[in-house]
Amino acid sequence: MRGRRTPARVIVISAFILKRLALSLVTLVLLSAIVFCVGQVLPGSVGRLLLGPFADHEAVEALNASLGLDRPLLVQYADWIWGFLRGDMGRSYMYEAPVQPFIVEALGNSLKLAAVAFVIVVPTAILGGVVAALNHNKPIDRIISIGGLTMTVLPEFVTGIILILVFGVWLKWLPISAAWPDGAGGFTQIHYLILPAMPLILVLFGYIARMARSGMIEALESDWTRTAVLKGLRWRTVIWRHVLRNALLPTITVIATQTGYLIGGLVVVETLFRYQGIGLLVFTAAKGKDIPMLLAGILVIGIVYTLATLIADLLCAVFDPRIRLGGRQ
Amino acid sequence: MTAAEVKTGIDRPVARPRHDRVRLVLRTLSRSGVFLSGFAIILFWVCCALFGNYLVPYDPLASDIINALVPPSSAHWFGTDQLGRDVFSRVIVGSRDILVVAPAATLLATVIGSALGLCTGYFRGFVDDVVSRLMEAVMAIPGVILALLAIVSLGTSKVAVIVVIGLSFAPNIARTVRSAVMQERELDYVAAAHLRRESAVHVMFVEILPNVIPPILVESTVRLGYAIFAVATLSFIGFGIQPPSPDWGLSISTNYGMINGGFWWTVLFDALAIASVVIAVNLVADGVQGAFNER
Numbered sequence: 001m002r003g004r005r006t007p008a009r010v011i012v013i014s015a016f017i018l019k020r021l022a023l024s025l026v027t028l029v030l031l032s033a034i035v036f037c038v039g040q041v042l043p044g045s046v047g048r049l050l051l052g053p054f055a056d057h058e059a060v061e062a063l064n065a066s067l068g069l070d071r072p073l074l075v076q077y078a079d080w081i082w083g084f085l086r087g088d089m090g091r092s093y094m095y096e097a098p099v100q101p102f103i104v105e106a107l108g109n110s111l112k113l114a115a116v117a118f119v120i121v122v123p124t125a126i127l128g129g130v131v132a133a134l135n136h137n138k139p140i141d142r143i144i145s146i147g148g149l150t151m152t153v154l155p156e157f158v159t160g161i162i163l164i165l166v167f168g169v170w171l172k173w174l175p176i177s178a179a180w181p182d183g184a185g186g187f188t189q190i191h192y193l194i195l196p197a198m199p200l201i202l203v204l205f206g207y208i209a210r211m212a213r214s215g216m217i218e219a220l221e222s223d224w225t226r227t228a229v230l231k232g233l234r235w236r237t238v239i240w241r242h243v244l245r246n247a248l249l250p251t252i253t254v255i256a257t258q259t260g261y262l263i264g265g266l267v268v269v270e271t272l273f274r275y276q277g278i279g280l281l282v283f284t285a286a287k288g289k290d291i292p293m294l295l296a297g298i299l300v301i302g303i304v305y306t307l308a309t310l311i312a313d314l315l316c317a318v319f320d321p322r323i324r325l326g327g328r329q
Numbered sequence: 330m331t332a333a334e335v336k337t338g339i340d341r342p343v344a345r346p347r348h349d350r351v352r353l354v355l356r357t358l359s360r361s362g363v364f365l366s367g368f369a370i371i372l373f374w375v376c377c378a379l380f381g382n383y384l385v386p387y388d389p390l391a392s393d394i395i396n397a398l399v400p401p402s403s404a405h406w407f408g409t410d411q412l413g414r415d416v417f418s419r420v421i422v423g424s425r426d427i428l429v430v431a432p433a434a435t436l437l438a439t440v441i442g443s444a445l446g447l448c449t450g451y452f453r454g455f456v457d458d459v460v461s462r463l464m465e466a467v468m469a470i471p472g473v474i475l476a477l478l479a480i481v482s483l484g485t486s487k488v489a490v491i492v493v494i495g496l497s498f499a500p501n502i503a504r505t506v507r508s509a510v511m512q513e514r515e516l517d518y519v520a521a522a523h524l525r526r527e528s529a530v531h532v533m534f535v536e537i538l539p540n541v542i543p544p545i546l547v548e549s550t551v552r553l554g555y556a557i558f559a560v561a562t563l564s565f566i567g568f569g570i571q572p573p574s575p576d577w578g579l580s581i582s583t584n585y586g587m588i589n590g591g592f593w594w595t596v597l598f599d600a601l602a603i604a605s606v607v608i609a610v611n612l613v614a615d616g617v618q619g620a621f622n623e624r
Contacts (some may be wrong), residue, residue, distance in 0.1 A: 017382060026462060027462070027465055027466050030462060030463060030465075030466035031466045034466060034467065035478070038478045038479065038482055125474060133611075144483060149611070150608055150611075151610045153554055153558065153607050153608065154558075154603075154607055154608075155558050155561050155562050155564045155578075155603060155607070156562075157561075157562065157566070157578070157582075157600075158561070158581075158600045158603050158604050158607075161585060161596050161597070161600045162590070162597070163599055164585075164588055165588065165593050165596075165597060166589075169449065169589065169593065170593075176588065176589060189511075251414055263471075263474070264472050264473035267473045267474065267477070267565060267566065268473065268562055268565065268566060269564055270586070273567075282474060282477060283477065283566060286477045286478070286480075286481045286568070287567070287608060289481065294477075294478070298474055298478060301474055
């Protein structure tokens with residue numbers, strides 16, 4: 001981990017970062033193009049959709065023109081992207097208001113829910129994986145591994161329903177809806193968010209614990225660990241200094257890539273618990289064919305996901321000497 | 330003489346005839362408790378899907394308002410829902426749609442993904458770069474969101490669900506096939522085919538494809554688990570299987586609003602049914618993976 005910062009190494013690192021940034025940018029452009037194209041193939045004209053089947057043809061055409069829908073596709077796309085970059089995400093058909101405030105508020109709510117889920121799942125899953133690895137092939141390892149994987153494969157609404165029944169309806173420990181009373185403090189909000197976060201936590205636990213476990217096992221069986229043990233270091237020191245540091249590297253990547261899953265899971269969980277987050281927003285927009293809202297929501301989700309992957313890669317580069325020194329990539 | 334016998338790859342010094350390998354895999358599977366227990370659960374649900382209509386005590390679609398929301402009893406083992414329909418009959422017959430839609434979607438994903446994976450892995454270079462970037466962009470959109478977007482534009486129907494899930498899972502299969510093909514194409518039998526001046530299509534589909542069947546099979550069984558997950562989820566949010574089907578996800582979505590009233594039987598059994606199928610498919614996938622790795 002230690003070493004001198006020579007100019008050559010700085011160049012290697014910056015080249016890596018620039019390359020990753022460029023790659024993310026390409027992904028985002030492609031993503032926005034896909035989202036835009038899908039928005040185009042939606043059936044029927046928007047003017048007809050808004051004015052209903054009995055409006056006369058001229059009115060529909062006029063509305064389409066005023067919405068700018070009669071222009072060439074490339075112009076519309078450029079206009080959409082340019083607006084997006086300036087923070088103008090278009091006007092919602094459903095609410096007849098700018099999309100942006102809705103997106104910002106929903107994203108904030110979703111981040112709250114995601115934060116609660118992450119704060120609970122990351123330490124417990126890493127702990128679970130480490131405990132499983134230290135008890136490799138013993139009953140406790142099997143319970144954590146098989147239990148974790150089983151929870152991972154179950155759809156969120158299935159675990160959600162069972163959790164609601166057990167903790168909300170039968171035991172009455174937790175509120176079954178995420179809608180906290182107005183003006184509730186931070187702790188009350190967290191109290192309301194625990195049950196909605198649980199299905200996400202259960203899915204994520206298996207993934208993260210599995211990565212932490214396999215990373216740990218690999219590190220425990222490695223030569224450097226044997227050397228450290230033979231050197232006469234205390235077991236505790238070996239684990240903390242040598243094993244954990246190397247074992248948790250892949251786990252960081254998994255945590256970041258799971259953000260994408262998390263957002264998909266949010267659609268379901270937010271619908272189930274009636275929580276006004278970005279998932280429910282996109283879902284409602286899809287149901288109501290509110291195209292600007294839908295497209296903006298999906299693009300924002302794509303951006304969040306791309307950023308998370310980027311951060312994961314950069315973190316890995318910072319921690320992993322093989323990448324930092326230009327061995328890989 | 331099959332391609333497998335000609336192959337002289339260093340990583341596989343012993344080339345067995347293909348029917349021998351198949352027998353070996355089947356024997357391993359038949360001894361795997363994990364695989365067999367998963368297989369038994371799936372078999373049970375397939376029987377329910379096929380013959381459920383003749384086995385159930387009530388018509389799963391017949392409502393009986395007077396007996397609505399009756400708790401489980403000897404007359405109605407799993408109780409009745411808000412329209413008085415027998416939950417037990419609905420759960421048994423409810424396996425039908427998901428067991429058609431999810432495998433069909435997986436099959437579509439496997440066919441498209443294998444073709445894409447063969448092309449990108451075989452040609453590499455420009456084709457690979459373009460297709461891989463596109464697939465990365467598709468994979469950058471969370472699956473549920475992608476499905477929402479597509480189904481809004483295609484409309485809700487079983488075919489739309491199959492197409493959407495099939496297309497969104499294809500990149501994952503393509504990625505697996507691509508890396509397998511990249512290893513295969515370095516082997517001598519591919520070079521031999523090139524020397525015989527076989528066409529690219531022939532080399533890809535006749536020479537390489539049979540040798541990358543194992544990774545394709547493993548990846549498809551894993552994807553089948555995800556497909557069931559996806560179909561159930563889409564049905565739950567109202568974009569999948571449509572009423573009046575007794576589908577599990579759909580039943581949960583129509584009944585969970587009353588959960589606070591204590592009508593647990595209207596959702597619990599459907600939830601457990603979905604859980605059993607998803608877990609069973611994953612057990613089978615585990616077994617298949619183990620059997621191929623052992624070889």
